[in-house]
Structure formats: C-alpha cells, structure tokens
Amino acid sequence: MTEISDILTYALGAVFIQNVVFSAGSEVSLTLLALRKPPKLLAVSLIVSVFSLLSLLTMYPFDLLAWGGWLSYMPIRGVLLSAAALLWYLIIGGIVRRIDSLNAKIGSFIAPAALNSAVMSFPLLAGLEKIGSIWGIFGTAIGAGAGFALASWLINIGMRRANNPDMPKFLQGAPAMLIYIGLLSLLFKAFGL
Amino acid sequence: MALRYNDRSRRISDDGEVFSYALRQNPLLTAAAGTAIIAGGCTTAGNALVLSIMMAVILPLMGLVSAIEAERIRYEVRLAAYCGISAMLVFVLSLIIDTVVLGSVEAIGIFAPLAAFSSLVLARTADDAPILTKREAVFEGLACAAVFALTAMPVGIIREIVGSGKLFGGWLGFSGTDIFTEPGMGFILCGLVIAIIRRATDKPERTRLSGSEEVSR
Numbered sequence: 001m002t003e004i005s006d007i008l009t010y011a012l013g014a015v016f017i018q019n020v021v022f023s024a025g026s027e028v029s030l031t032l033l034a035l036r037k038p039p040k041l042l043a044v045s046l047i048v049s050v051f052s053l054l055s056l057l058t059m060y061p062f063d064l065l066a067w068g069g070w071l072s073y074m075p076i077r078g079v080l081l082s083a084a085a086l087l088w089y090l091i092i093g094g095i096v097r098r099i100d101s102l103n104a105k106i107g108s109f110i111a112p113a114a115l116n117s118a119v120m121s122f123p124l125l126a127g128l129e130k131i132g133s134i135w136g137i138f139g140t141a142i143g144a145g146a147g148f149a150l151a152s153w154l155i156n157i158g159m160r161r162a163n164n165p166d167m168p169k170f171l172q173g174a175p176a177m178l179i180y181i182g183l184l185s186l187l188f189k190a191f192g193l
Numbered sequence: 194m195a196l197r198y199n200d201r202s203r204r205i206s207d208d209g210e211v212f213s214y215a216l217r218q219n220p221l222l223t224a225a226a227g228t229a230i231i232a233g234g235c236t237t238a239g240n241a242l243v244l245s246i247m248m249a250v251i252l253p254l255m256g257l258v259s260a261i262e263a264e265r266i267r268y269e270v271r272l273a274a275y276c277g278i279s280a281m282l283v284f285v286l287s288l289i290i291d292t293v294v295l296g297s298v299e300a301i302g303i304f305a306p307l308a309a310f311s312s313l314v315l316a317r318t319a320d321d322a323p324i325l326t327k328r329e330a331v332f333e334g335l336a337c338a339a340v341f342a343l344t345a346m347p348v349g350i351i352r353e354i355v356g357s358g359k360l361f362g363g364w365l366g367f368s369g370t371d372i373f374t375e376p377g378m379g380f381i382l383c384g385l386v387i388a389i390i391r392r393a394t395d396k397p398e399r400t401r402l403s404g405s406e407e408v409s410r
Contacts, residue, residue, distance in 0.1 A: 074298070074303065074305060075283075075298060076284075078283065078287075078303075078305065078307075079306070081306065082277070082306070082309060082310075085276075086273050093273075112272065115272055115273060115310060116312075117230075120303075120306065121307065124306065169395070170391040171388050174223060174228075174387060177225060177384070178225055178380045178383050181380045182376075182378060184377075186372070188377075189375055
C-alpha cells in the first residue's frame with residue numbers, strides 16, 4: 001500500500017505542485033506546438049510521461065551513488081541527462097518507426113515530445129529534491145504527463161482568446177499568452193503553499 | 194551550391210537584410226520560444242547576463258550548423274543531432290563561464306542545461322525554417338540573441354530589484370517581495386517586455402487617402 005501511496009503522492013505533486021510548465025517555467029513552447037492539433041495532446045502527454053520515466057530511472061542510480069558530489073554540479077548533470085535522453089529517443093524512436101501504424105499516429109510528435117525541457121526538468125528537479133522511492137519516480141512520471149495535459153488544456157482555453165482583435169496589435173498572440181500563463185503559474189503556486 | 198530545404202522553407206530576404214528582419218521577426222517575439230528559460234532562469238540581472246552571453250554564442254553557432262548541414266541529416270534523427278550539439282555547446286560554455294565567474298552558472302540552476310533543449314535554440318529544426326547561407330545564419334543567430342538579451346535583461350533587473358532589493362548582488366537599501374522571483378511573474382514581465390519591443394519595432398501602416406496625403410496608423 002505504501003507503494004501506491006508513493007505513486008499517488010508524487011503524481012499529485014507533479015501535476016499541481018511541480019507542474020513544470022507553470023511552476024518551473026518549462027516548455028511552454030512545446031505546449032503551444034501541441035495545441036495546434038488538440039486531439040494529439042493525449043499522445044504528446046503520454047510520450048512526455050514515458051520519456052520522463054525513462055530519464056528519471058536512468059538518473060536514479062547516479063543520484064543514489066553520487067549525489068552531493070560531482071553529480072550535483074549542474075553542467076555535468078545536464079550533459080549526462082542529455083546523453084541519456086538522446087539514447088532513449090534513438091531507441092524508442094527506432095522501434096516506433098518500424099511499426100507503421102504507430103509511426104503514422106505519433107511519428108511526427110515523438111521527437112519534440114521526447115527532447116524538450118519539460119522532460120529534462122523532472123530528472124534535474126528530482127535530483128535536487130532527492131526522490132528516495134522508486135515508486136515515487138513512477139508517480140512523478142505519471143504526474144508529468146498528466147500535468148502537461150492539464151497545463152496544455154488550460155493554455156488552449158487562453159489561446160482561443162489571445163488574438164482578440166479588440167486588443168492592441170502589439171499585445172495579440174504571444175504577449176497575451178505569456179501574461180495569461182504567468183497568471184496561471186501564480187495560481188498553481190498557491191497549490192504549493 | 195544550392196541549399197536543399199523542404200518545400201515549406203523560404204528565403205528571408207534576398208537583399209541581405211537578414212539581421213534587421215530577424216530583429217523584428219524571430220521565434221521569441223512571434224512564438225514565445227525561449228521565454229521559459231527567461232521566466233525560470235532570469236531571476237537576477239546576473240543570471241540574465243549569463244544566459245544572454247550563452248545565447249550570443251549558441252544561437253549563431255546553431256544557425257551555422259543548420260546552414261552547413263542544410264537538412265542533409267535524416268529527418269528522424271535531425272532533432273536529436275541538434276540537441277546533442279547544443280548540449281555539448283552548453284556544457285562547454287557553462288564550464289568556461291563558471292570558471293571565469295565562479296558560481297555564475299550554478300546560480301541559474303536547472304535552466305542552464307535546459308537551454309540546450311530550448312525551442313529558441315532548436316528553432317532552426319522547424320519545417321518552415323528559412324533558407325539561409327552561412328553568413329546569414331550567423332547574423333540571424335546574433336539578431337535572435339540580441340532580442341533575447343533585450344528581453345531577458347529588463348526582466349532580470351526588475352525581478353532582482355523588486356524581488357530582493359538588490360542589483361547584480363549589491364543591496365540597494367530595501368527588501369523586496371519574493372513573488373517577483375516566481376516563474377509566473379517572469380512570464381508576465383516577458384509578455385510585457387515583448388509587447389513593448391513589438392510596439393517599438395512595428396512599422397506603421399501607411400494608407401493613401403483620396404488626396405495626395407498619406408497617413409500612418
């Protein structure tokens with residue numbers, strides 16, 4: 001039962017408290033890209049979850065063995081994580097490309113959804129917070145995808161209004177979206193208090 | 194030698210004005226690419242300066258890489274290849290900058306390595322990325338880096354002054370309010386700064402009236 005509790009605790013934390021799109025400021029651009037085709041959002045969120053899980057699991061033994069030493073130096077941590085993420089992308093991407101039906105559905109999204117700062121954020125944040133339980137890692141990964149989907153849905157609502165012609169032209173589009181995302185971020189911050 | 198780009202690519206300009214074009218039309222101003230790094234990492238003026246310096250080196254180099262490879266790398270692995278190159282660039286730069294000013298990159302936290310995967314750094318992998326020669330790619334990268342600095346520095350300065358009552362680490366005599374160090378305020382300030390830049394760089398539309406006078410809006 002403690003394993004399920006760990007999963008749920010970290011999933012909830014990742015969805016609300018550590019939602020990297022809002023509370024850490026990661027990968028708003030991927031969100032905006034995914035929302036061009038809202039039906040694909042579920043696929044993108046699932047891919048984010050899978051690659052977050054793989055990246056977290058890859059960094060976990062390093063965190064256990066060397067945290068506090070050389071591995072806590074962020075540039076080294078970053079390059080290790082980048083190498084792991086690229087390796088997983090090449091493996092998973094290669095498998096997907098060999099399955100025609102899967103490739104047709106998610107082939108065009110797998111690269112941007114796998115190689116982005118949202119997926120990179122979780123292992124970097126997890127190292128800083130030292131998720132001690134392996135079940136916590138599963139929960140964090142589940143929450144990563146769910147949190148990304150939640151954030152994207154909320155951003156989608158705002159995007160429909162960001163080009164309102166009643167706004168001054170210089171505020172339309174990206175500036176309006178950024179202000180809206182900032183207000184949502186502050187709201188999500190309230191969950192962490 | 195003809196550059197082999199896909200059919201969605203286009204030339205920015207044939208008259209050599211890539212730099213001035215890219216100052217007004219770049220992924221940061223039009224699609225908010227890279228604003229996540231600013232909102233999360235630029236909590237102080239020092240952080241903004243370090244990130245601006247990193248972008249000033251990385252963006253032209255990534256542009257040069259894209260002009261040299263000209264989509265010869267297979268589509269399936271192109272993004273991964275660019276991520277690998279940008280990650281190595283960020284790593285080397287981080288070591289150099291952190292050695293020159295001790296702790297300056299560490300202070301940025303996770304956003305220094307995340308810059309390698311920023312959509313601004315990887316913008317050249319987009320399907321509709323413009324066709325550029327090597328020289329144009331470097332100028333475009335410098336223009337994007339200039340806009341990045343123009344956005345990041347005011348955001349970092351305001352957040353440090355209002356958030357902690359300091360500027361470049363020097364205390365100004367008053368205490369700040371912590372909320373300005375949150376990413377949410379970073380996004381809001383980014384949006385406002387980008388709006389100001391757009392307002393300043395938008396060319397007025399000129400309309401011809403029935404007489405000989407022209408009026409700009």
